[in-house]
Amino acid sequence: MVARRLDDITSFDPAESYEFTNNEIDGNCYRRLVAPDPDDARRLVGDVAAAWDAAPDGSRFTFHLRPDVTFATGRPVTADDAAFSLARVVRLDRAPGFIIRQFGWTADNVDRLIRAEDARTLVLDVPRPAAAGYVLHCLSANAGSIVDRDTVRAHAVGDDLGRGWLARHTAGAGPYRLTAFEASDHVTLERNPHAAGPARMARIVLRHVPDPSAQRLLLARGDVDIARDLTADQLAGLAGDPRFSLVSAAQATSLYVAMNQAHALLRAPDMIAALKWAIDYDGIAAWLTPRTWDVCQSFLPSCLPGAIGDRPYHHDPDRARALLARVGVARGTPVTLDFATAAPSADIAQVIQANLAAIGLAVTLIPGDQRQVITRTRQRRHQLALMGWGADYFDPNSNAQAFCENPDDGEDGPLKIVAWRSHYRDPALDAASRAAGRETDEARRLADYAALQRRFMATAPFVMLLQQNAVAALGPGVAGLRLGALPDFTRYGTITRH
Known part of the structure; x- marks a missing residue:
């Protein structure tokens, strides 16, 4: 039972x-x-x-x-x-x-x-x-x-x-x-x-x-x-x-913050970097999600083929504030964060709100049930959104396509998934992801995905937070x-x- x-x-x-x-x-x-x-x-x-x-x-x-x-x-x-x-x-x-x-x-x-x-x-x-x-x-x-x-x-x-x-x-x-x-x-x-x-x-x-x-x-x-x-x-x-007894397994499911590129405030590279340095990743994992979610800063969770496991960011509010100053963002600048009220998103959203307040951003939380939040992001009506994503199949192409590819940002675009939903379009990253998917040499393909992950971490408007662990109690x-x-x-x- x-x-x-x-x-x-x-x-x-x-x-x-x-x-x-x-x-x-x-x-x-x-x-x-x-x-x-x-x-x-x-x-x-x-x-x-x-x-x-x-x-x-x-x-x-x-x-x-x-x-x-x-x-x-x-x-x-x-x-x-x-x-x-x-x-x-x-x-x-x-x-x-x-x-x-x-x-x-x-x-x-x-x-x-x-x-x-x-x-x-x-x-x-x-x-x-x-x-x-x-x-x-x-x-x-x-x-x-x-x-x-x-x-x-x-x-x-x-x-x-x-x-x-x-x-x-x-x-x-x-x-x-x-x-x-x-x-x-x-x-x-x-x-x-x-x-x-x-x-x-x-x-x-x-x-x-x-x-x-x-x-x-x-x-x-x-x-x-x-x-x-x-x-x-x-x-x-x-x-x-x-x-x-407890049994667990790393999951191909990620939790991340999306920055909608339709908003000029969120397009500046220094703003994108500031948010990545502002978050207390280890604090969230240790205090809010022990056993159930671990820090993962790549679009490929560690269990997927080709995952690199790099962690280039840590909680550094001073560095984040300096980046915001270079952009000219005034203290108290407002921004909204959509999130689902189900655990652990609600608690994580509050930590993100506090982390961003510490660097000068005034975050208004917009709670909703999972269906409501997904609908808002699919309609591209969010500014920031705390979202989850699970791989559709067990190959790096699944998540690379979702996060990196957006060949047409119009309303009739063929890929209405993660990148499209935040108006994120980087033609060079898109092309690199497609090329990796076509590469027939397996070693070269995995090397291509490693390079793709590092470029994504450095530039993409997504703060990759955590990877889920499934845990069952017996x-x-x-x-x-x-x-x-x-x-x-x-x-x-x-x-x-x-």
Whole structure:
């Protein structure tokens, strides 16, 4: 029995699932061609694929499938299932579809370019060649999950390719299968009896318990075995109690302050630098987010491939004041900060307000729920905004594109993500990010991303603050939960209870 928030679930269809909880469920009900090594997510290992070959120029990938992977129906997984699954993501083109479509596959060419040569051999011809690691990391994403072609076709309605049915069911070869779901109440998973290496626990039940205090009480009473959303203070209290254990994993989720470049006050390089020197990074991590968030000043969290881990900034209010003086900013100059009222953003926003007051800026806090803050930033109505961002897939290109690329800052721009939302456009940085994404030599590509991170740190109008750590509290006799760097990398199959 697991207590956690479940109110973000929209669909369990891997071609549509884009939220934390449903991705985590899918990660335990489906398998992909390749998957992250449980001991080092930056390293990929075969999952359904026993081996693969990649053309040196990234134009073709050939996967050789294992013979012992079986769907929950008892039918073996074949290359036809894998080809159908990837083509289905391309055709449906839902929110996560871009992860697969970005390599040039379309509804018109996908049947020709992604095909089964026989039951155990899958060939992918890539219209937009890229580094092998880039393509493989995207295939390891939830959108790369392999569905049971026969089951999905049997439940298709019209041309929905089974989308309606898969929203509330699973058809995978993972260690579990979804057997019950009630929105904002519970999810029940039962062991897939045909899975290779079956799960240790016969059933996993996730209960929607949004209040961390209620989760803590249920854990103490033994009413749940695992609590997933406890606060830093609650975790500190459990750390000294031998009855409980904590497991944690660095996440590919960042917390940052965006400076909207539509406002002249926030465009000056010295102003941008002043804000970066004004923040008490270590104080925030030590006093507000111990165990749950660590300092990270790059757009690539430490768990992602290519992350460099540099920390060029520290709390130096004198230096920040000197930079503001060079810009001619008067003491008491007003600026607004949008933030979500959920923990830990509310407390962090108050520290930022105090840090900026110490260098002469009068910050007005604009609180809102997460949806309101996201809406304001998507509409580009903020000045400063305290925001979170999670990688869409486990490759440096995911965050590099989000933070560095903005080819068209107009209202119809093609990339309406982090850089666009703050009117940030640096053509040279944009070009460098795109070039890194096209580089097919893996070593050169990672070196390009290292240089990109350092340039971004020095010039971009974003104060990168923290990287999230997922922490779960386990009750007496419970062990084996493996938290992942992305939600769909978390594994339930090794959980035991004595």
